[in-house]
Every structure is written in C-alpha cells, then in structure tokens.
Amino acid sequence: QVQLVETGGGSAQPGGSLRLSCAASGFTLDYYTIAWFRQAPGKEREGVSCISSSGRSTNYADSVKGRFTISRDNAKNTVYLQMNSLKPDDTAVYYCAAVLRAYCSGYVPIEYDYWGQGTQVTVSS
Numbered sequence: 001q002v003q004l005v006e007t008g009g010g011s012a013q014p015g016g017s018l019r020l021s022c023a024a025s026g027f028t029l030d031y032y033t034i035a036w037f038r039q040a041p042g043k044e045r046e047g048v049s050c051i052s053s054s055g056r057s058t059n060y061a062d063s064v065k066g067r068f069t070i071s072r073d074n075a076k077n078t079v080y081l082q083m084n085s086l087k088p089d090d091t092a093v094y095y096c097a098a099v100l101r102a103y104c105s106g107y108v109p110i111e112y113d114y115w116g117q118g119t120q121v122t123v124s125s
Helices: none
Strands: 003-007 010-012 018-025 033-039 046-051 058-060 068-073 078-083 092-099 119-123
Touching: 003 092, 018 033, 018 092, 018 119, 033 068, 033 078, 046 068, 046 078, 058 068, 078 092
Parallel strands: 010 119
Antiparallel strands: 003 018, 018 078, 033 046, 033 092, 046 058, 068 078, 092 119
C-alpha cells in the first residue's frame, strides 16, 4: 500500500521549533521530488518548501525562508521539515506530497501523485 505519513506536528510557542517527518511506505522516494504544503482554516493550500529527488536542490516560500529547512534521507525513505522561529501565522495543517520528477517546479497540488493525511501545527502563546 502506497502511503505517506506525516508526524511531528503539535503545539509550539512563538519563537519555538518543531520538526515534521514524512515517511513513505509501499514505494521508494528516490525518484520523487517532495514538497510540504500547508492549509490554514479558510485559506487555500499553499506550498511551503520543496526538495529535489537527489536532495541537492531546495526551494522555500518567502514566508518561511530563513526559518524552515527541508531535508531528506533516502536511505530512511523520509523527508523532514525543520521549523524554527515559529510564528502564529504558521498555524495550519501541514501535508507532504510526492511527484515523480527530479526537480522542484512549483506547488500546483494537482500535479502531485501522493499525499499524506496531514499533521496539525499550532503556534500560540
């Protein structure tokens, strides 16, 4: 069964950190570009960060640049999103998604082949 499972969400105070993981099962991530999206209540799903299949190329939305770091460990079939200096505006459900291509080329949700179920991130004092 092909599956992406996100873990690591939860609550944090402004300025705090969380680390999200996206583990794949039923297929190998080696040939997939992986992106993190998020969706806040009443808002559209937005792309947050993307990492190429090799891990050598990454991309970040302006809103998270300098605060979030995406990485991957293909040996563990897992992608990570380290989130530092969290802000209340980062509150959302975070999803990882996989597309069968080598490089990041945008955050159009319909282009992604597999999605996780999402994990809630809440930033408040």
